[in-house]
Amino acid sequence: MIRIHNSLTGEKQELRPIEPGHVRMYSCGVTVYDYFHVGNARMLVVFDMVSRYLRHRGLRVTYVRNITDVDDKIINRAREAGVDWREWAARYAAAMHEDLDKLGCLRPEKEPKASEYIDEMLAMIGQLIANGYAYQATNGDVMYDVHKFAPYGQLSGKRLEDLRAGARVGVDGAKRDPLDFVLWKSAKPGEPAWPSSWGEGRPGWHIECSAMSTKELGQHFDIHGGGLDLKFPHHENEIAQTCGATGGKFAEIWMHNGFLNIDNEKMSKSLGNFFTTREVLAKIKHPEVLRFFLLSSHYRGPMNYSPDQLAQAEAGLNRLYTALRDVPVVGGDLYSPTQAAKDFDAAMDDDFNTPEAIAVLQGLARELNTARAAGGDAHHARLLAGELRALGAVLGVLKIAPEEWFRASASATAGLSDADIDERIAARAAAKSAKNWPESDRIRKELAEAGVILEDKPGGVTTWRRG
RNA sequence: GGCUAGGUGGCAGAAUGGUUAUGCAGCGGCCUGCAAAGCCGUCUAUGCCGGUUCGAUUCCGACCCUAGCCUCCA
Numbered sequence: 001m002i003r004i005h006n007s008l009t010g011e012k013q014e015l016r017p018i019e020p021g022h023v024r025m026y027s028c029g030v031t032v033y034d035y036f037h038v039g040n041a042r043m044l045v046v047f048d049m050v051s052r053y054l055r056h057r058g059l060r061v062t063y064v065r066n067i068t069d070v071d072d073k074i075i076n077r078a079r080e081a082g083v084d085w086r087e088w089a090a091r092y093a094a095a096m097h098e099d100l101d102k103l104g105c106l107r108p109e110k111e112p113k114a115s116e117y118i119d120e121m122l123a124m125i126g127q128l129i130a131n132g133y134a135y136q137a138t139n140g141d142v143m144y145d146v147h148k149f150a151p152y153g154q155l156s157g158k159r160l161e162d163l164r165a166g167a168r169v170g171v172d173g174a175k176r177d178p179l180d181f182v183l184w185k186s187a188k189p190g191e192p193a194w195p196s197s198w199g200e201g202r203p204g205w206h207i208e209c210s211a212m213s214t215k216e217l218g219q220h221f222d223i224h225g226g227g228l229d230l231k232f233p234h235h236e237n238e239i240a241q242t243c244g245a246t247g248g249k250f251a252e253i254w255m256h257n258g259f260l261n262i263d264n265e266k267m268s269k270s271l272g273n274f275f276t277t278r279e280v281l282a283k284i285k286h287p288e289v290l291r292f293f294l295l296s297s298h299y300r301g302p303m304n305y306s307p308d309q310l311a312q313a314e315a316g317l318n319r320l321y322t323a324l325r326d327v328p329v330v331g332g333d334l335y336s337p338t339q340a341a342k343d344f345d346a347a348m349d350d351d352f353n354t355p356e357a358i359a360v361l362q363g364l365a366r367e368l369n370t371a372r373a374a375g376g377d378a379h380h381a382r383l384l385a386g387e388l389r390a391l392g393a394v395l396g397v398l399k400i401a402p403e404e405w406f407r408a409s410a411s412a413t414a415g416l417s418d419a420d421i422d423e424r425i426a427a428r429a430a431a432k433s434a435k436n437w438p439e440s441d442r443i444r445k446e447l448a449e450a451g452v453i454l455e456d457k458p459g460g461v462t463t464w465r466r467g
Numbered sequence: 468g469g470c471u472a473g474g475u476g477g478c479a480g481a482a483u484g485g486u487u488a489u490g491c492a493g494c495g496g497c498c499u500g501c502a503a504a505g506c507c508g509u510c511u512a513u514g515c516c517g518g519u520u521c522g523a524u525u526c527c528g529a530c531c532c533u534a535g536c537c538u539c540c541a
Contacts, residue, residue, distance in 0.1 A: 010471095030541070043541035072539080156536075162469045163537060205539085227541025228472090234540090257541070258472085264534070267541095296490085297480060302473075302534065312479060316490050322504065347481090355481050359489035369505055437500060444502075455503045465503095 002057065002349045004223070005300060007231060007254040008155055012351055015054075017222055018252065022060045025051065025223035026213040026251070028230055029065040029111070032092035033073040035276040038290070038305055039260040039267045041103060043227045045291055046257045046299045048105040049395060050225070053348050056394045063108040064216045066209060067093055070114045070202055075191055085192055086115070099277050102287040104396040112212040114203065118194045120211040121203045124245045125183045125196075133244035137174035140186035142198050144206075146179045149240040155254060156232035181237055183207050206237035213251075214242055224251035231256055258302045260294070267305075275305070285410045285466075288397045289314045295354040295395055316358070317397065317405075320388065323365035325402040327372055327385040340364045344391050354395065361395075364388045374458070406465035409451065415466070416450050425454065425462050432460075 002015040017023045027047045030036045036044075044065075051063045069089035078088035093113075125142055128134040133148045146152050146160065153159050163179055184207075187193035187200035194202060203211075213224070219242055226235060235254065242250045259266050267274035281287055293313035297303045340360055347356035364384060372381035392398025409415060416424075424443050431439040444454050447464070455463050 028541075031539095036541085040541050046541090157470060158537070159470090225541095228535070229540055231471095232536060233538090259535070259541075261534080266535070300472085301480090304479090309479070312491050315492095316479095319490070319504095325504090353481075355479095355490095356488075359481070362489055366506085373505070432500085435500075441501070448503095453503060456499075456501095457504090463504095 002054070003351055004253050004255065005351045006252075007256050013253065015222070015253070017059065018220060021058075022062065023054050023223065024062045024064075024217045024221035025054075025225065026064045026066075026209075026217055026221065027225040028209055028227075028234065029067050030096060031068040031071050031073060032089045032096060033071065033077050034092060035095055035278045036099070037267060037274045037276050038280055039227070039274065041099075041277040041280075041290065042260045042294050042303075043225075043257050044100060044105055045103060045294045045396070047225050047255075048103075049295060049299075049354065050223070050255070050352060051108070052106065052394055052396060053352060057345070057349075062110075062217065064110040064112065064213065065108040066212045067096075067111055067113045068205065068208060069093065070192065070208070071205060079190070089113075089115075095278070099281065102281055103277070103291050104287065104399065110216050112216055114208040114212065115192075117208070117211050117215060118203065120215045121207050122184075122194075122196050124207060124211050124214070124241065125198075127245040128183065128241065131244060131247070133240070134183055135176070136198050137176075139174040140199055140201070141174060141182050142184035143175055143180040144183055144237065144240060144244075146177060146181070146240065149244055151243075152240055153236065155236050155239055158232060158236075181206060181233065183241070206234055207241055209234070210238045210241040210245070213238075214246070219246040220249040221251055223253045223255060225255040225257070228256045228258055255299075257299045261302055261304050262306075264304060280310075283410060284310060285314055286400070286405065286408045288317060288399070288405075292317050292358075292395075292397050295397075296358060298355055299352055316362075320361060320365050320392065320398060321402045321405045323368040323372075324385050324388060324398065325406070327368070327381050329382070329385065329389075338387060340367075341387060341391065344394075348394075357391075357395065361388060361391060364391070406463075409466040416447070416452060421447065421452055421464055425464065428454075429460070429462065 003012040004015050005012050015023070025047070027043070030040050030044075047063070047065070051061050054061050067089075069086075074089050075085050078085040081088065125134060128144065129136075129142070134142055134144050137143050153163070160179060182204040184196060184198055184201050184203060186198070187202070192202055193200040213221070224235070224238075231254075239250055261267065262273040265271065265273065277290070280290055284290060289310055290313075293310055296313055296316070340363065344357050344360045347353045347360060350356075364387060368381055368384040368388060371377050371384055389398050407418065424447055428440050428443040431443065447454060451467050452464050453467050455465070457463060
C-alpha cells in the first residue's frame with residue numbers, strides 16, 4: 001500500500017488510482033526564461049522519482065509536466081535581448097531538456113506548452129464566466145471572482161478575511177476584490193496576443209495549468225505536484241478555476257516539495273543566492289551527485305545547498321559504487337528480490353521516504369562487501385550487486401559502470417590523463433617489486449596531490465580513482 | 468499581524484511511547500611493506516518548561532528559536 005501525504009488534508013492517504021492500475025499525475029514545470037536553478041531541479045527530480053517509483057511498483061503512469069512559455073519574464077527577457085519571445089522560450093526549453101537528461105529525469109508522457117493550449121484556456125474562461133465565477137473588469141482584463149468560489153483557500157488553509165488582513169495585497173482598481181486574479185490580460189503593445197471574445201490578449205499564468213492538465217489528464221486525476229511556493233496562490237487558483245469551470249473534482253492528492261535553501265534562506269534573485277543547475281553540474285564529478293543529494297533528504301522537508309553537502313553526497317555514492325566495483329555482471333543485472341528489496345519498498349511506500357531507502361541501499365552495500373571479500377560467496381555477491389543496481393535505478397542513480405564513476409573528475413580538463421596515470425603506476429610497480437618503498441610512496445603521493453588515489457589489490461594489481 | 472512547517476549526536480539525515488537508522492567525519496582493531504578500500508568495534512543527540520504515563524525524543528499544553536506563505540517564484 002502506497003501512502004502519500006496530501007497537502008489538501010494534511011494527512012497521509014492511500015494511493016488508490018481513479019482508474020485502477022493507472023496513475024495520472026501532473027506537475028507544474030518551469031517557466032523557460034533562463035536556465036533553471038537547483039531549487040527547480042529539486043522539484044523536477046522529486047517528481048521524476050515519484051513517477052519512477054510508481055512504475056517500479058507495477059503501476060502504469062501518465063505523467064504530464066508543463067512548460068510555461070507565455071509569461072511576463074519571458075517576454076521581458078526576449079525584448080531585452082531583441083529576440084522573438086517564442087525563440088527565447090524554445091532556447092531555454094531545449095537547455096532545460098539537456099540538463100534534465102543529465103540529471104536522469106525521464107521525459108514525461110506529455111510536456112504541454114502553454115502557447116499551444118490557448119483555445120482550451122479560452123474555453124475554460126468562457127465557462128467560468130457562464131458559471132458566474134469570472135467577470136471582465138473595466139480595464140478589459142478578465143478576472144476570477146474569488147468570492148463566488150466557496151471553498152477558496154481550502155488547499156492553503158487560508159481564509160479570505162485572513163488574506164485581506166495581511167494588507168500586503170496591492171489594490172488594483174479594476175478588481176472587485178484585491179484577491180481576484182487575472183484569467184485573461186488584455187493586449188499591450190508589443191506583447192504576444194491572441195484574439196478572444198474579450199478582446200486581444202494573453203492568458204494569466206494560473207489558467208494555463210488548469211487548461212493543460214484538464215486537456216491531457218481529464219478534470220479528475222490522481223496526483224498534482226509542485227513546489228511549496230506554488231501552493232498559494234497558484235494551486236489554490238487552479239482548484240478554483242478547474243472546479244469552477246467543470247463543477248467536478250480535480251486532483252485527488254496534492255504533493256508539495258520543500259525548498260532548497262542556501263544558508264537557510266530561500267534562494268532568490270534579490271538576495272543573489274541562487275545557482276543554476278547548469279553551473280552546478282559543471283562543478284561536480286557526475287550529475288548523479290546532485291541527484292543523490294536532492295534525494296538524500298525527505299522531499300517535503302527543507303534542505304540546505306552547500307558544497308559540503310554535495311561532497312557528502314559524493315562520498316555516499318562512492319561507497320555504493322565501491323561495493324559494485326569489480327563484481328562481474330553477466331548478461332545484464334541479476335535481480336532477485338530479497339529482504340532489502342522489501343525494506344526499500346516499505347520505505348518508499350511510506351510517502352516516498354528516500355533517505356530511508358538510501359539507508360537500505362547502504363546496508364545492501366555492506367552485505368555485498370562482505371560477500372565479495374576473500375572467501376566470500378561470489379554468486380551471492382553478483383545477486384546482491386544486481387539488486388543494488390536495480391534499486392538504485394528506481395531512484396535514478398547507480399546507472400553507470402563503477403569504473404566510469406571512479407575515473408570521473410569534478411574538473412574534467414585539469415589534471416593527469418588516464419595514460420599519464422597508468423605510466424606512473426607502472427613506474428611505481430617497478431619500484432615496488434624492487435622493494436624501493438620510498439620511491440613507490442613518492443609516486444603515490446605525487447598522484448594523490450593530483451587528485452588520484454591508488455589502491456593496491458591482491459595479486460599485485462593497482463587500481464586508481466579520482467577523488 | 469494571520470496561516471503553515473520545523474527544531475535529533477561534529478556534519479547531514481531517518482525513525483520511534485521502552486530494545487539507541489544510515490552516510491560522512493573521529494577514535495581503536497584486523498588487513499596492508501606502508502597506505503587506500505573493506506570489515507569489526509567505539510564516542511558525541513533528541514530547543515526550553517510543565518502535564519499524561521510504570522516509562523516520552525516520540526502524546527498534550529505553554530514558551531523560545533528558525534524557515535516559508537500572505538506579492539512573481541519549484
